Amino acid sequence: MKANCPICDTSLKLSADLIESEVFECVDCHRKIVVKSIGKKIELEEAPGVEEDWGE
């Protein structure tokens, strides 16, 4: 699977087991990217920043 980083536009080779809502790091700009949808077209977005109530 291939898609471009929504931030730096680098062409990314995506892992075959990637699933919706999964977060990964762009190999080029190192920003966190979230998978919004996987269908005919893969949609990626910049992952939201850490919120005050996030965590364990």
Place this chain on the structure above:
Amino acid sequence: MGKNKKNICLLHNTIRGDEKLLIEAAKKFAVNLDVVDVTDLILRTKGQFKFDVILDRCLSSTKGIHAGLFFEGIGIPFVNTVKVAQICEDKFATSMKLTEYKVPTVSFAMVFNVDQAKIAIEEMGGYPIVIKPTVGSWGRLVNKINDLDALEAILEHKDTFAGPIHKSFYLQKYIEKPGRDIRVHNINGQVIAAIYRKSDHWITNTARGAQPLPCRIDQDLENIAKLTGKAIGAGILGIDVFETKDGYLVNEVNHKLEFKNVQRVTSIDVASKIIKYCLTCAL
């Protein structure tokens, strides 16, 4: 949904490595696992939900608790229960529950202004002291206060710039650690795994770069982790423990385990144990 198979809902708002391990683990059981983003749901009592149990993996504690209130309200078991989540989510509530059950824990105080803070710190043995938000994770805004100047500065900033939750000042005695703390996993009263979290920094969260290493569970560690489980309630718990010359002290209890490091360094299949526990809670 397959016949006679239990329907587990893995409720999340982000898929991390931990959730992927759970998805893989579920394949070993005769279950249907629905992976559901909590932000896609409309929680109305008219909604039709066919789940036998919900496994709360929401990264947002607030969203997780609201979802829990809903699903428990309509009779679907929620893991962890809202009761457990609410105790763990608030560090002061955790401290109070540990005290009630006489679990050895770090000395603490809750104060609401700088004058009370000065008195409490003196009673707790003086500086350094640790101040934490009652809600939060990963070491965020956990500060070590070394003297009165720092105390006044931090409290003034919180009073001036922060929201109401940060104006309740939760203080803990600073504990000198041997360059590490211990994370113990207790699932439904069973102590299943432990790791050291080694760091040169006094904050030893793995989210802050601490190195996870396997830890042998001795009898004292098992005892304190079991007692903590009794205090907090049955569920999936991550218990943070300090080693001191006088024995173990519980620091915090977490209700939404990040277990991938534990699974990696101990080879214990925590994910399968979580799925198995969910099945025991299912309708």
